[in-house]
Amino acid sequence: MPDSILVVDDRPELRLLIRLSLLTLGRVDTAATTAEVLERVHTDPPRLLVLDVSLGTECGLSLCKLLKADPATSMIRIILLSAHGQRADVAAGMAAGADSYVIKPFSPRELLAAATALMQEN
Template sequence: MARVLIADDDADIRELVGFKLTQGGHEVTAVEDGLQALQAVQDHKVDLALLDIRMPGMSGLDVCRTLRADPETAALPILLITARSQEGDVEAGFAAGADDYITKPFSPRELARRVEAVLARASR
């Protein structure tokens, strides 16, 4: 199916999301910070990026902005996953260029459905 990048500094979240998406037939690359996320996008030619907002080195918002600024990755679907759920946080995520935003804690089933929805929109 799709090649999905998971960037989250929490190993448990990376494992849970990776397991659920692998079950759904996706190929998963998991990294723990924003700089690794940018490198993984280049190395693995991913179809979708799941980015935690709060990561060491470079935040998910900064990764999102960087990807949107590069013509080669500007159209890459991006889903932000974060514990930050205030209206201003959500607005900042969309302003950075995210295609969707899901707050922790989340249902793995809901996350998988949102991944499928974002991928479906991107393939149109």
């Protein structure tokens, strides 16, 4: 699997911030909707997906579950981003299949550390 990252957030400014924060790890592409993600993961699967839990009217948790349940995409590492940081929220994210859960607001260094750790795993 190539060392690429797909950042998924419905806010362009946050996609840009995350993209710039992770460029040292490899190619970083962005998407704004679950439809874009589903198209990309089957044609050019990333090694890591940085996925916002709230994508406007769409649900990042549902997308995470869907990707982890599909053998063709289950190996993609997923970091969920969320403004919801209660224990139950983190537990729900991990139960959905996330490999990491980063609470907003986050520092770019915190996200980079989480992404680096996941990119180094087999």
